Structure formats: structure tokens, C-alpha cells
Amino acid sequence: MLRMDQSAPMLRIRGLTKTYRSGDKALDNVDLDVPRGQLMALIGPSGAGKSTLIRCVNRLVEPSAGQVAVDGAPVTGLGGGALRAARRRMGMIFQEFALVERLTVMENVLSGRLGYVGFWASWLRRFPQSDIDEAFRLIERAGLGGMHDKRADQLSGGQRQRVGICRALIQNPALLLVDEPTASLDPKTSRQIMRLLVELCTERKLAAIVNIHDVALAQMFVSRIVGLRAGRIVFDGSPDALTTEVLTEIYGEEDWNTNRPADDDEDEPPHPLTPAARLDEAR
Amino acid sequence: MSGTAAARSWRPPPFIANPWLRLAIYGGAALYLALALGTLEVNWARVAEGLVRGWAFVAAFGSPDFTSRSGEIYEGMVESLTMTVVSTVLGVALSLPVGLGAARNLAPLPVYLVCRGIIAISRSFPEIIVAILFVKMFGFGPLAGMVTLAFATIGFMAKLLAEDLEDLDEAQVEAVRAAGASWPQLMVYAVQPQVLPRFIGLSVYRLDINFRESAVIGIVGAGGIGATLNTSFDRYEFGTSAAILLLIIGIVMVAEYSSGIIRKRLQ
Numbered sequence: 001m002l003r004m005d006q007s008a009p010m011l012r013i014r015g016l017t018k019t020y021r022s023g024d025k026a027l028d029n030v031d032l033d034v035p036r037g038q039l040m041a042l043i044g045p046s047g048a049g050k051s052t053l054i055r056c057v058n059r060l061v062e063p064s065a066g067q068v069a070v071d072g073a074p075v076t077g078l079g080g081g082a083l084r085a086a087r088r089r090m091g092m093i094f095q096e097f098a099l100v101e102r103l104t105v106m107e108n109v110l111s112g113r114l115g116y117v118g119f120w121a122s123w124l125r126r127f128p129q130s131d132i133d134e135a136f137r138l139i140e141r142a143g144l145g146g147m148h149d150k151r152a153d154q155l156s157g158g159q160r161q162r163v164g165i166c167r168a169l170i171q172n173p174a175l176l177l178v179d180e181p182t183a184s185l186d187p188k189t190s191r192q193i194m195r196l197l198v199e200l201c202t203e204r205k206l207a208a209i210v211n212i213h214d215v216a217l218a219q220m221f222v223s224r225i226v227g228l229r230a231g232r233i234v235f236d237g238s239p240d241a242l243t244t245e246v247l248t249e250i251y252g253e254e255d256w257n258t259n260r261p262a263d264d265d266e267d268e269p270p271h272p273l274t275p276a277a278r279l280d281e282a283r
Numbered sequence: 284m285s286g287t288a289a290a291r292s293w294r295p296p297p298f299i300a301n302p303w304l305r306l307a308i309y310g311g312a313a314l315y316l317a318l319a320l321g322t323l324e325v326n327w328a329r330v331a332e333g334l335v336r337g338w339a340f341v342a343a344f345g346s347p348d349f350t351s352r353s354g355e356i357y358e359g360m361v362e363s364l365t366m367t368v369v370s371t372v373l374g375v376a377l378s379l380p381v382g383l384g385a386a387r388n389l390a391p392l393p394v395y396l397v398c399r400g401i402i403a404i405s406r407s408f409p410e411i412i413v414a415i416l417f418v419k420m421f422g423f424g425p426l427a428g429m430v431t432l433a434f435a436t437i438g439f440m441a442k443l444l445a446e447d448l449e450d451l452d453e454a455q456v457e458a459v460r461a462a463g464a465s466w467p468q469l470m471v472y473a474v475q476p477q478v479l480p481r482f483i484g485l486s487v488y489r490l491d492i493n494f495r496e497s498a499v500i501g502i503v504g505a506g507g508i509g510a511t512l513n514t515s516f517d518r519y520e521f522g523t524s525a526a527i528l529l530l531i532i533g534i535v536m537v538a539e540y541s542s543g544i545i546r547k548r549l550q
Contacts, residue, residue, distance in 0.1 A: 058461055087463035098458035102476040111472050115463025123471045164458075171462055 008072035009033040010175050010207035011057065016066035018052050018231075026052040028231040030066070034175070037205040039198060041218035041239075044228035045251050050211040053228065054177040057209075058090045059083060071174050088115035091168030093197075095180035097160040099152040099167075106148040108163050109135045112170040131170070138166040142196060158189035162196065169200060176201065176208035183213055190214065194221045215247065340521050347529055348522030352515065356527060359501075359511030360534075362425050366507050367494045370429045374436025374493075375486045381437055382444030389448060389474075398441070405438025414500035425506030432493045432500070439492075443485055447478045484546035491538040498531050 011034040018027040026049040034040050042050050055061035057068050059075060068075045075086050091112070099108045113131045114122055121127065127135075139148055142162040152160060161181060168176060181197060182190035198221050201208050212218045218225060219239040227235030227250040235246050244256045299305040349356065384390045384398030413434055417427040451474060459473040501509015508527060515523040 060457055060461060084463040084465060087461060090461070092458065092461040094454060094458055096454055098454035100455045100459065100473055100476050101452075102480070103472070107472075111459055111464070112462045114459065114465075114468045114472060119465065119467045119471075122468055167458070167462070177461075 008069070010036045010038070010071055011209070012067075012069045012072075013053075013057070014067045016053070016056055016068065017064050018049070018056055018061065019064045026231050027056065027063075030228075030231070030233060032226065032233065034207050034209060036207055037201075038224060039201055039208050039210065039222045040224045040226060041210045041212050041222040042226050042228060043212060043215055043218060043250065046213075048228040049231040050228055051179055052231075054092075054179055054209055054211060057175075057177055058087050058092060060092075084115055088171055089174045091171045091173035091176045093161070093164050093168050093176065093178040093181050095183045097157070097164045097184070099160055099163055101153040102151060104149050104151055105139065105144060105155070105163050106135060108152050109139060109148075109166045109170055112167040115171070134170055135166070138169055139163075141200070142166050157185050158193060161185065161189075161193050165193075165197060165200065169204070173206065176206050178208055178210040180211050180213060182217065190217060191220075198222075215242070340524070343521035343525040344529070346522060347526040348520070349526045352511075352520070352523045352526075355511050355514070356508075356523070356530070359508035359527070360530065363494065363497045363501070363507035363509070366425050366429045366432060366497050367490060370432035370497075371436060371486065371490045371493050373429075374433040375440055375489070377433070378437045378440035378444060381441035382448065385441055385445035386448035388451065388453075398445075402438050402442050402445070405434055406442065410435050410496050410500055411503060414503050414505040418504045423504040423506070423510075428497060428500050428505030428507055428509075431505055432496060435496070436489055436493065439489060440482075440485060444478065444482055447481055448474065451477055480549040484542075484549055487542040487545050491535065491542050494538060495531070495535055 011032070013030055013032040016027050016030040016032075017025070019025050030049075030053065032053075042053065044050050052061055056063045056066075057070070057075065059068075059078075063076060066076070070086065070089060073086070075083075078086055100111065103111070107125070110125070110127050110131060113127060117127060117131070136148065139145065142165055144159060144162055144166075147155070147159070152163060155163065161184075164181075176197075178197065182193055185193060194217055197208075197210070200206070210218070210222065219242060222239065225235065225237065225239050225242055226233055227246065229250050234249055235242070247256050248254065297305060299308065381398045381401050384394045385402055387395055390398065410431055414428060414431040417430050417434075421427040421430065455477065456469060456473040459469055464472060497505075497507045498509045498512065501507040501511070502513045504510065508531065512524060512527045515521075515527065
């Protein structure tokens with residue numbers, strides 16, 4: 001299709017800057033390459049610009065300066081139909097799932113094909129048979145077999161995120177943009193969802209950027225971690241290189257090695273069974 | 284809980300903090316009410332006379348006369364129902380583009396201002412004033428009434444639709460946009476499912492309002508059962524008036540009940 005240059009990285013970002021109208025500089029001259037098939041986690045404190053970064057890639061947010069290229073083809077500067085065609089190649093997964101609540105599982109999954117199907121066909125739900133076959137395959141692969149006619153608002157959080165994953169994958173994307181996939185889920189479901197995501201990316205040799213708050217979870221599942229602080233990349237390396245010094249560099253001063261309530265500082269006494277503590281026990 | 288602390292009293296903070304201002308406002312309001320009541324001039328003799336006539340009207344409900352003017356009543360009812368259905372369908376259809384245009388998150392500013400203007404004009408004139416205008420334009424009869432009701436429906440439906448659209452869950456829209464959907468696809472996949480059930484519910488509610496209004500605007504010559512009702516008043520045929528009113532009440536209640544069921548089913 002748009003394979004212009006096999007040697008180019010799946011995602012190439014150069015000098016990406018985003019200044020919001022309020023004057024907040026969310027991204028400051030970011031350079032980043034994601035090779036084909038690489039699963040990359042983007043970590044950083046709230047407001048560091050993680051969501052802005054992935055939204056600048058598919059232009060849900062308009063960058064103020066810089067270039068983005070997916071699979072060697074520029075995304076910045078495109079408009080109208082060309083932008084929509086570029087978006088088809090980027091699947092996106094959201095924190096709050098962002099399913100259309102009143103549509104069924106099948107309709108939500110098929111909405112990932114909207115970029116490929118004309119208006120009337122999509123309105124009348126007349127998708128090509130190949131799309132429907134693929135939708136069924138994905139729904140079953142995600143462990144939702146038989147639930148295709150359930151409405152999205154009847155599902156649990158974990159089930160919804162599975163639908164979100166199917167919707168992104170049916171686009172047949174080259175790149176996945178994943179925004180806090182587990183932030184609304186319990187620790188066990190979080191791990192299951194991350195595992196499913198990683199398995200599917202590996203099966204399809206997909207490159208992915210995963211914004212994630214849970215550093216431990218990120219270390220468990222990805223091969224590369226990039227740390228963002230105040231719109232700049234301050235760390236880029238393997239999960240093992242993520243030392244307490246690096247965490248302090250990214251997030252600011254904090255005692256990273258203790259989770260027990262007695263050792264924690266006084267302004268935020270955690271419940272003995274906070275998710276972080278439980279996860280730590282599980283390891 | 285430590286038992287040693289002294290009991291501290293607590294009252295919710297008053298709505299107006301300054302006690303003098305509070306006294307002045309409440310006292311002023313009471314004084315104005317007393318003076319206003321003092322200026323009312325009630326002609327009790329006239330009231331007594333009116334009560335008798337009013338009672339004759341109420342008593343007529345005990346013996347409503349459906350038969351002696353049954354032909355006119357039937358024609359009026361059919362005309363009113365036709366006006367209601369046609370004006371609702373027309374008004375709802377026209378309110379769709381106006382409502383879309385009046386949602387600030389979907390429409391560019393010039394379109395927004397024009398559509399908000401249409402809504403403001405439609406909503407600022409009471410139906411009866413609009414009906415008088417259209418009766419002057421189109422002459423007596425149901426056409427004027429139908430145009431009036433369609434015009435009022437546009438303002439009502441478009442305003443409520445626009446408010447729903449402005450309350451959209453942006454995440455759902457963003458997700459469908461991220462898949463590469465075009466603008467019309469965005470409308471039918473991300474927007475329509477969010478607003479359609481309430482829009483249908485409101486249309487059914489408006490049908491109900493339009494029937495009631497058709498009875499009122501008929502009095503100024505815009506056709507329908509209102510015209511029949513007005514004629515019966517003019518002839519002091521309170522039995523027929525009562526029959527018409529009972530029919531209107533009955534139909535409104537049936538419409539209200541069924542629209543409630545339809546709206547509950549839709550959610």
C-alpha cells in the first residue's frame with residue numbers, strides 16, 4: 001500500500017511541538033523513532049504531554065510545529081480525504097474505552113472499518129463479508145465470543161476494552177496508539193488486557209506506543225520505555241535501565257522502593273491494599 | 284472522636300450574608316406584596332354575576348352534547364389531527380439541520396449564529412401571535428395553523444437537539460474520527476446513537492403539544508377543532524363546548540400516556 005521506504009521506521013517524529021491556545025507548552029521539540037514491530041511504553045507524570053503526543057500522531061490534536069511520518073509517509077500537512085486515509089493505518093485505544101455506548105459490540109468493532117467503507121454502506125450496516133468475517137474472528141480472539149449483539153453499555157470495563165482493541169485492530173493498522181489502556185481497570189484485568197494487547201501486537205508484528213501510568217506493568221510487558229517530563233523526552237531505554245534515579249528524573253522526588261503504609265509519608269496514608277501494594281505482592 | 288471538645292453550634296450559612304441587606308430585601312418584598320394587593324379593585328357584584336354564568340358552563344360538562352353538532356365536531360377533530368401530524372413531521376424534519384447548525388461543537392460560527400437566530404425568533408413569539416400573522420397571510424383555515432405549528436416546532440426541537448449535541452460525549456466522537464471516518468459517517472456512527480432516542484421521545488412529546496396548541500390557535504381562525512370550539516362559545520352552546528373540551532382532554536391524555544410508554548421503551 002503506502003510502503004514507500006521499507007527502511008524507514010514505522011513512526012518518525014521530528015521537532016514535534018504543541019502549544020495550546022492557553023499558552024501551555026505540552027510538547028517541546030520532541031524527536032522519536034519507533035521501529036517496525038516495536039512495543040514502546042510512554043511514561044511520565046500527568047500533564048507531561050503523553051496524550052498530546054499520540055494525538056498529534058493521528059492529528060486528533062493539531063501540532064504547532066514539527067513533522068510526523070508513519071511508514072515513511074508524512075501525516076502532518078494532510079487534510080480531508082488524505083488525512084482520513086492516513087488515520088486508517090493508525091489504530092487507537094482509549095483510557096475510558098470510548099465505545100459508542102448505544103451501539104452493539106459488532107457495530108463498534110465494524111466502526112473501525114469506516115475509513116474503508118462508503119457512507120451509505122456504513123449507514124445501512126452493509127459491510128463487506130470479509131470485514132464481518134474478520135470482526136467475528138477478532139471478537140472471538142479477544143474472548144468475547146457470542147457477545148457480538150450485546151450493546152456496549154451492557155459490558156464490564158475489561159470487556160469494553162477488549163472491544164476497543166478489536167475496533168483498533170480491524171483497521172488493519174500499521175501502528176497502534178494506545179492511551180492509558182488500563183487506567184480504568186482493576187489490577188488483574190489490567191494485566192489481562194496488557195497481555196492480550198502484547199500478544200496481538202506480536203502476532204501481527206505491530207508497532208505500538210502505549211501511554212501508561214503503571215510503571216511496573218509497563219516494565220513487565222514492553223521492550224522499550226520512553227520517559228516524558230514537561231513535554232521533553234528525559235529517558236529512552238530498556239525497562240531494566242529504569243532505576244530509581246531515572247524515575248526521580250521523570251516524576252520528581254519520591255521514595256520509590258517502599259509500598260508499606262508505615263513507611264509512607266504522612267500526607268497520603270494509603271490503604272493497606274492499594275492496587276500498587278497488591279501488585280507488588282503478586283510479583 | 285474525642286469527647287473533650289466543647290459542642291460547637293452550626294447553622295447553614297444564610298443565602299444573603301449581610302443581615303441588614305437581608306432584612307431590607309425580605310421586608311421590601313413583603314411590603315410590595317401588601318401594597319400591590321391593596322391596589323386590586325374587585326367588582327364583587329360583577330363576580331357574582333360571572334359566577335352564575337361560569338357555573339352554567341361547568342354544569343354543561345355534566346351533560347355534554349356530542350350529537351347535535353357531531354358533524355362539525357368530527358370535521359374539526361380530523362382537521363386538527365391532520366394539522367398536528369403534518370406540522371410535527373414537517374417541523375421535526377426542518378429542525379434537524381437547524382439543530383445541527385446550532386450546536387457550537389459541530390457548526391462553524393456563522394452557521395451557528397444564523398441557526399441560533401432562527402431558534403430565537405421561533406421561540407420568542409407565542410403560537411397565538413404567529414397564528415394571527417399567518418391567518419393574515421394565508422387566510423382562515425388549517426393551512427395557517429399548520430404553518431404556525433411547524434414554525435413553533437422548529438424552535439422547540441432545534442433548541443433541545445442543539446443542547447443534546449453540545450453535551451455529546453466527545454470521546455466517542457474522537458474514537459470514530461480516529462478510525463478515519465468521514466463527517467457524515469461521524470454523524471451516523473458517533474452522534475446519532477447518542478442523541479436519537481431522546482430526539483424521538485421529544486418528537487412524540489411535541490406531537491402532543493401541537494395537538495393542544497391546534498385547539499388554541501383555532502380560536503384565532505387557524506382551523507381545526509379550535510374553530511369549532513369558538514363557534515360553539517359564540518352560540519352559547521355550552522353542551523357542545525363541553526363535548527369538544529372533553530374530547531380534547533381525552534385525546535391529550537391518550538397521547539401523553541402513549542408518548543410516555545414510547546419514550547420509556549426507547550432508552
